[in-house]
Amino acid sequence: MSQNLNVQDLLNKKTRAILYSFSLTSLVFLQTFCTNVCPFIDGLQPEKLFRNLFIIFILHIIYREFLYYKFKDLRGNISLPRQAYYLSIISWVMAGITAFFLHNFLYPDFPMSSHLKILSSYITLGAAILAQLEYIVFEKRYKDICEDREYTIFNEKLSRRIVETFLIFTIAPIATLLLVIRRFNMDGVVDSHVTLEVFYIGVLMLISAVILAFVFGKVLKEDTNVIISNIQAVESGKYDNTQIINRPDELGEISFAIKDMSNSIEDGIHKIESLNEEIINTQKEIIYTMGEIAETRSKETGHHVKRVAEYSKLLALKCGLSLEEAEMLKLASPMHDIGKVGIPDNILNKPGKLTADEYEIMKTHAQLGYEMLKHSNKPILQAASIVARDHHEKWAGNGYPRGISGEDIHIYGRITAVADVFDALGSDRAYKKAWEDERIFQLFKDERGKHFDPKIVDLFFENIDEIFEIRKKFSDVKF
Numbered sequence: 001m002s003q004n005l006n007v008q009d010l011l012n013k014k015t016r017a018i019l020y021s022f023s024l025t026s027l028v029f030l031q032t033f034c035t036n037v038c039p040f041i042d043g044l045q046p047e048k049l050f051r052n053l054f055i056i057f058i059l060h061i062i063y064r065e066f067l068y069y070k071f072k073d074l075r076g077n078i079s080l081p082r083q084a085y086y087l088s089i090i091s092w093v094m095a096g097i098t099a100f101f102l103h104n105f106l107y108p109d110f111p112m113s114s115h116l117k118i119l120s121s122y123i124t125l126g127a128a129i130l131a132q133l134e135y136i137v138f139e140k141r142y143k144d145i146c147e148d149r150e151y152t153i154f155n156e157k158l159s160r161r162i163v164e165t166f167l168i169f170t171i172a173p174i175a176t177l178l179l180v181i182r183r184f185n186m187d188g189v190v191d192s193h194v195t196l197e198v199f200y201i202g203v204l205m206l207i208s209a210v211i212l213a214f215v216f217g218k219v220l221k222e223d224t225n226v227i228i229s230n231i232q233a234v235e236s237g238k239y240d241n242t243q244i245i246n247r248p249d250e251l252g253e254i255s256f257a258i259k260d261m262s263n264s265i266e267d268g269i270h271k272i273e274s275l276n277e278e279i280i281n282t283q284k285e286i287i288y289t290m291g292e293i294a295e296t297r298s299k300e301t302g303h304h305v306k307r308v309a310e311y312s313k314l315l316a317l318k319c320g321l322s323l324e325e326a327e328m329l330k331l332a333s334p335m336h337d338i339g340k341v342g343i344p345d346n347i348l349n350k351p352g353k354l355t356a357d358e359y360e361i362m363k364t365h366a367q368l369g370y371e372m373l374k375h376s377n378k379p380i381l382q383a384a385s386i387v388a389r390d391h392h393e394k395w396a397g398n399g400y401p402r403g404i405s406g407e408d409i410h411i412y413g414r415i416t417a418v419a420d421v422f423d424a425l426g427s428d429r430a431y432k433k434a435w436e437d438e439r440i441f442q443l444f445k446d447e448r449g450k451h452f453d454p455k456i457v458d459l460f461f462e463n464i465d466e467i468f469e470i471r472k473k474f475s476d477v478k479f
Helices: 013-037 046-070 080-106 112-145 158-186 192-235 250-297 303-318 323-335 338-342 356-373 379-390 411-425 437-447 454-462 464-473
Strands: none
Touching: 013 046, 013 112, 046 080, 080 112, 112 158, 158 192, 192 250, 250 323, 250 379, 303 323, 303 411, 303 454, 303 464, 323 379, 323 411, 338 356, 338 379, 356 379, 379 411, 411 437, 411 454, 437 454, 454 464
């Protein structure tokens, strides 16, 4: 997300103005700090001290701009604000080193400790405290320029940032206090025992702060990991794996909110699944009812559509279709003759043989069924439209309505053709009596590779026992 951005993008006019105002304001504090910690510096005229610090201020700006330009591109696995923050720290250290050498050059008679105190002032106030404030400025600017971008790079740790800030704002004041006490001890204003006591207290506070910071950071990191784990559990659908952090602050509140959200999502999914199952069952009922309507118009019973559905599922599985596809075909196949609702009764229920013209009208039911169903975006009705259109096509290519052949005929149509013909020939119709099984079997053998897909005919005979079980099981089913 931040690959196209660099440090220069953070440094608009407003950001630079804030950074330079920090540096300029620091002159006042640095002047006070230096005079309080070092008696030699305290002896300098204020205008000379201010002049020296102002020179360093100008050089500091030059250092900043050089570093921000030279190291503007991201280095390593750090965020852009943190890189700018590190560069700010380096600029303050460079300013402190420059102040050290300038002070040493201008006042060679001063002791080395005096020059080191100048350096420590830039480290303490600049590289420690002010750099932290600059970090906040960089983060704010980064949020502004990335407002329309999606944040996807998470290479910062909140626990680390808090520990870092905690330690800096603890160590810096203690170090400053010890330097001030030591100066007044050297002037004889404060007894050495007081200095020693303050030193011990400072060390004790420092050790306590370090321990506290790392313990706090460790706890914060653990709790943050729990929240991340909760979110990942929700993303992966493991809604029962979320945990609540027992703490009375925002992290505890966030964990509770995630847990509550997880429960709500899980309940919602159960409701959706229940509703989806109800919709599917309703679709099944409608499909069977529509198939029954078509059969009833031709004086036939709903037993036919049920058996064709079961035969189709069995043969689909034997053909190697997945269980999902086989179930889809089972649901769709009852609609194979839905187009018959558009055929006149005098033709549909004619007891004798149809004339050539009547037969042409009867053949239109395949295309009619397809046209009725093809516009639906529901997978079941899409499959039903294919079955309605292709179940009268023949392997040799002399079927209808399109006269296609072989595997150009959809597998749903080829399977339903075998299931439909077997059950239709074995059932009484207005224009004929039921055929005996042996006569049906002979027809299938004769029409193998002509009317029917030879592979499906072979599978039909290989699984004839299961076919008979289905016919027996659903012979008396009522709808």
